Amino acid sequence: MTDLSRYIDHTLLSPVASETNIRKLCEEAWIHQFKAVCVAPTYVSYTKEMFEFCPVSIEIATVIGFPLGYSTTETKISEAKNAIRDGATELDVVINIAQFKSMAYLSIREELRQLAAIAHENDAILKVIIETAYLDSFELYTACEICAEAKVDFVKTSTGFAPNGADIDIVKKMRSILPAEIKIKASGGIKTYEQAIAFIEAGADRIGTSSGVLIVSEK
Numbered sequence: 001m002t003d004l005s006r007y008i009d010h011t012l013l014s015p016v017a018s019e020t021n022i023r024k025l026c027e028e029a030w031i032h033q034f035k036a037v038c039v040a041p042t043y044v045s046y047t048k049e050m051f052e053f054c055p056v057s058i059e060i061a062t063v064i065g066f067p068l069g070y071s072t073t074e075t076k077i078s079e080a081k082n083a084i085r086d087g088a089t090e091l092d093v094v095i096n097i098a099q100f101k102s103m104a105y106l107s108i109r110e111e112l113r114q115l116a117a118i119a120h121e122n123d124a125i126l127k128v129i130i131e132t133a134y135l136d137s138f139e140l141y142t143a144c145e146i147c148a149e150a151k152v153d154f155v156k157t158s159t160g161f162a163p164n165g166a167d168i169d170i171v172k173k174m175r176s177i178l179p180a181e182i183k184i185k186a187s188g189g190i191k192t193y194e195q196a197i198a199f200i201e202a203g204a205d206r207i208g209t210s211s212g213v214l215i216v217s218e219k
Contacts, residue, residue, distance in 0.1 A: 007200060009061055010212040011038040019046060026050035028213050029058050036061045036090060038208060041083050048087030061090035067161040069094030073111045080115055084122045091119055092127045092156060095143065097134055105146055112150035127154035127185055132170045133162035144177040158188030165189030168202050175203030193218035
């Protein structure tokens with residue numbers, strides 16, 4: 001297997017995370033050569049400064065419409081543009097679950113299409129968090145289909161704020177539904193090396209976790 005570190009989005013989205021905490025996150029990502037860090041939008045420019053002289057390519061991810069997804073499309077677009085301006089190279093956007101439950105599928109697809117276009121025009125990637133804890137089997141299939149039609153880059157399982165996080169069987173189902181070019185990010189409750197490997201074997205291309213150091217130290 002490729003180095004596990006390069007699967008990991010080293011994440012810190014705590015509402016009480018300080019600059020000191022973010023600096024530690026960046027130092028850990030530098031040391032362990034994680035694929036990306038995922039920070040709140042207010043810390044994107046600070047994180048970019050932290051990586052200015054980093055010899056390893058580490059992506060800067062941030063969240064859009066987080067964690068509940070029901071911001072307006074205009075708000076999400078503004079967040080996305082600001083994040084890219086500040087140095088984000090990856091955008092993790094929460095699907096509008098409230099609209100989804102109302103079966104406003106065309107509106108959701110159009111929102112994601114616009115966000116994907118903004119990301120791709122700026123050489124960034126778009127990950128869409130569908131919050132699988134709230135979806136039944138039909139809804140999971142529908143959400144994945146919408147993401148595929150909108151040409152997003154990743155579909156992500158969870159925010160980590162819902163009752164349940166990533167699930168192996170759900171990731172396997174997602175992999176069976178999504179076209180090969182759309183990748184999967186498993187996140188929410190992944191804290192051990194064994195869990196990370198199991199999700200990768202199930203079809204995940206990224207692991208979102210706040211336990212990245214612990215996971216790679218268990219090898």
